[in-house]
Amino acid sequence: MPTGSAGRRYAQAVFEVAKASNQLDEWAKDLETIQQVLETPEISRRLENPKLTRENKISLLNGILKDEVSQPAFNLATLLVNRSRYMYIGAIASEYKLLVNQLRGIAVAEVTTAVPIDEAEEALIRQKLSEITGKQIVITKKVDPSIIGGLVARVGDTLIDGSVTSRLQTLRKTLA
Amino acid sequence: MAVRADEISSIIRKQLEGLDSSIKQVDVGTVVEVGDGIARVYGLAGVKSSELVEFPGKGPNGTDVLGMALNLEEDTVGVIIMGPYTHIEEGSMVRSTGRIISVPVGGALVGRVVNALGQPIDGKGEIKTDKTRFIERVAPGVITRKSVDTPVQTGIKVIDGTIPIGRGQRELIIGDRQTGKTAIAIDTIINQTGGDMICIYVAIGQKQAQVAQVAGALERAGALAHTIIVSASASDPSPLRYIAPYAGCSMGEEIMENGVTLADGRFIKDAVIIYDDLSKHANAYREVSLLLRRPAGREAYPGDVFYLHSRLLERAARLNEDNGGGSLTALPIIETQANDVSAYIPTNVISITDGQIFLETDLFNAGIRPAVNPGISVSRVGGAAQTAPMKQVAGGIKLALAQYRELAAFAQFGSDLDAATKRQLDRGGRITESLKQPQYSPIPVEKQVISLYAVNNGFADDVPINKVKEFENGLLKFMEDVYPAFLTDIHDNPRKKLSNEQIDQLKKYIGEFKQGFRA
Numbered sequence: 001m002p003t004g005s006a007g008r009r010y011a012q013a014v015f016e017v018a019k020a021s022n023q024l025d026e027w028a029k030d031l032e033t034i035q036q037v038l039e040t041p042e043i044s045r046r047l048e049n050p051k052l053t054r055e056n057k058i059s060l061l062n063g064i065l066k067d068e069v070s071q072p073a074f075n076l077a078t079l080l081v082n083r084s085r086y087m088y089i090g091a092i093a094s095e096y097k098l099l100v101n102q103l104r105g106i107a108v109a110e111v112t113t114a115v116p117i118d119e120a121e122e123a124l125i126r127q128k129l130s131e132i133t134g135k136q137i138v139i140t141k142k143v144d145p146s147i148i149g150g151l152v153a154r155v156g157d158t159l160i161d162g163s164v165t166s167r168l169q170t171l172r173k174t175l176a
Numbered sequence: 177m178a179v180r181a182d183e184i185s186s187i188i189r190k191q192l193e194g195l196d197s198s199i200k201q202v203d204v205g206t207v208v209e210v211g212d213g214i215a216r217v218y219g220l221a222g223v224k225s226s227e228l229v230e231f232p233g234k235g236p237n238g239t240d241v242l243g244m245a246l247n248l249e250e251d252t253v254g255v256i257i258m259g260p261y262t263h264i265e266e267g268s269m270v271r272s273t274g275r276i277i278s279v280p281v282g283g284a285l286v287g288r289v290v291n292a293l294g295q296p297i298d299g300k301g302e303i304k305t306d307k308t309r310f311i312e313r314v315a316p317g318v319i320t321r322k323s324v325d326t327p328v329q330t331g332i333k334v335i336d337g338t339i340p341i342g343r344g345q346r347e348l349i350i351g352d353r354q355t356g357k358t359a360i361a362i363d364t365i366i367n368q369t370g371g372d373m374i375c376i377y378v379a380i381g382q383k384q385a386q387v388a389q390v391a392g393a394l395e396r397a398g399a400l401a402h403t404i405i406v407s408a409s410a411s412d413p414s415p416l417r418y419i420a421p422y423a424g425c426s427m428g429e430e431i432m433e434n435g436v437t438l439a440d441g442r443f444i445k446d447a448v449i450i451y452d453d454l455s456k457h458a459n460a461y462r463e464v465s466l467l468l469r470r471p472a473g474r475e476a477y478p479g480d481v482f483y484l485h486s487r488l489l490e491r492a493a494r495l496n497e498d499n500g501g502g503s504l505t506a507l508p509i510i511e512t513q514a515n516d517v518s519a520y521i522p523t524n525v526i527s528i529t530d531g532q533i534f535l536e537t538d539l540f541n542a543g544i545r546p547a548v549n550p551g552i553s554v555s556r557v558g559g560a561a562q563t564a565p566m567k568q569v570a571g572g573i574k575l576a577l578a579q580y581r582e583l584a585a586f587a588q589f590g591s592d593l594d595a596a597t598k599r600q601l602d603r604g605g606r607i608t609e610s611l612k613q614p615q616y617s618p619i620p621v622e623k624q625v626i627s628l629y630a631v632n633n634g635f636a637d638d639v640p641i642n643k644v645k646e647f648e649n650g651l652l653k654f655m656e657d658v659y660p661a662f663l664t665d666i667h668d669n670p671r672k673k674l675s676n677e678q679i680d681q682l683k684k685y686i687g688e689f690k691q692g693f694r695a
Contacts, residue, residue, distance in 0.1 A: 005250065132201075157221040159204040159271070169232075174191055 007091025331618020344494025580604020
């Protein structure tokens with residue numbers, strides 16, 4: 001989904017900080033924690049409340065987040081609250097994940113099959129897909145009986161459609 | 177002959193064997209937002225500008241709906257949807273096709289009514305052609321062109337006589353609603369019957385009943401056989417109305433560049449295309465642009481609305497012999513509001529075209545039909561696009577009409593006029609009368625020459641004004657019946673001026689007719 005440019009800018013900054021201090025995974029965990037906290041309904045309601053002052057909101061964060069995440073990550077959280085950008089935390093986290101994956105040469109593939117696949121098949125698919133894309137593949141599995149057979153893999157914006165349904169549709173178009 | 181089952185199955189088997197079952201990688205995206213014929217799509221990273229995209233299974237009965245990528249932005253792609261969009265929803269998949277938008281072209285389209293994508297809508301079956309063309313193309317360059325030297329005969333005396341249109345020219349037809357703009361276009365199409373031009377009528381944003389009416393009128397006149405009608409009616413989504421003129425233009429370009437062979441074996445490489453009308457086209461483009469959130473400019477049209485029309489009209493051309501010598505003539509139509517030609521779109525199109533035919537409500541209501549105002553109508557190509565005899569006889573008409581109008585305005589105040597003024601008024605009144613012409617009755621050029629000569633040289637001066645039309649029709653009938661060879665001679669030699677002998681002959685013939693007319 002589109003994350004908007006604001007999310008991308010913050011994520012880029014976080015990514016650079018994390019890369020410089022070699023704490024990519026720690027940051028990923030911290031971002032997740034911050035997202036969890038900021039998106040909790042009770043907290044987000046308070047953050048949105050115009051009657052509460054900034055200091056109030058920051059001290060609220062102080063109480064919850066301070067001990068959970070590293071100091072730089074906490075700074076990010078206060079920065080977001082100070083600038084009223086806390087709603088972008090989800091975008092920042094997902095954009096950050098993309099950047100890390102890009103750095104490590106990892107691509108996420110969404111693989112849809114008609115029946116559940118076992119470990120060996122998954123490994124085979126992973127190997128094939130990394131041959132095609134030239135990247136390490138992380139698979140998220142999905143089962144959808146409506147494709148009848150075969151498999152559909154989506155890596156980023158690229159769709160590799162080897163389903164029986166799509167072949168039947170091509171057949172119908174050729175015969176029409 | 178009975179159909180043999182094994183033949184059918186062998187054909188099907190062949191089709192199945194030819195079926196491309198290889199798995200391809202395609203670019204896909206997801207719909208984020210959809211409405212008003214526009215979809216915002218996330219993904220589609222590799223899509224090109226004006227590339228066709230597919231919404232699989234989102235049309236009626238599970239067919240694919242096509243769209244065109246128009247706005248390539250940082251996060252999303254703005255797609256205009258060319259078809260029903262009610263089944264497309266947020267999260268729907270979009271597939272890129274790698275094809276730039278194109279339409280079928282060629283001889284199979286002639287005589288048909290198609291939509292903006294070139295699909296038949298006249299119920300006469302499939303259009304069998306394997307040729308397609310991109311709808312957007314760069315206009316032919318200077319090197320391939322040649323100056324305009326052959327006329328497009330509209331069959332309308334006031335136009336062929338005073339505002340001649342040449343092949344490859346762009347002549348604007350402009351006027352308020354109900355002034356006979358479309359009628360001029362239809363008469364021009366009808367006049368090409370049996371001639372050497374294919375006509376393309378692009379209806380943009382019109383009522384479907386109106387398009388059906390035009391098709392019916394052409395059919396009755398036997399003119400549909402050399403016409404392609406491209407219709408993007410008022411009920412079609414704005415993207416279709418936006419691309420319709422370009423689609424029609426591509427069909428015309430094919431005729432200009434490669435020619436077409438008609439069913440009766442004639443090879444034709446000249447085409448005339450009528451855009452009816454470009455005001456509605458600009459409105460459709462404004463709609464698309466605003467929905468795509470492009471910044472609005474004057475009259476809320478986007479900044480590139482000039483380019484919208486200039487790149488379309490620039491594709492009209494006359495090619496030189498090295499490039500086949502074909503031509504594409506454009507007759508755009510613009511509807512003005514209360515005769516205001518200084519609105520944005522009229523000024524734009526006036527500046528793009530090589531002249532304009534002004535139609536006025538006042539003239540129309542005064543019974544002068546076609547309601548052309550010859551004073552402010554011009555053709556910048558001018559005499560180069562007239563046959564030699566026509567140029568010879570029509571020379572003085574524009575001047576005589578201009579003087580007539582000036583005097584007529586003046587003469588309203590006083591009754592004491594000297595003989596010379598009175599003569600000019602009489603002459604002007606008779607010319608104006610003779611230039612009136614009913615709809616659907618174009619006149620061939622040789623007859624136009626005769627009647628313009630007779631009126632312009634005073635042979636009708638002693639005929640009462642209300643009898644001028646009768647005189648003219650009688651004269652033409654007389655010439656047709658008694659001296660058909662004289663007419664054929666003018667028709668067959670468009671590059672030869674009338675000789676002195678011919679003129680003397682013509683004077684004699686007119687004299688003969690007048691004796692009978694008086695009696």
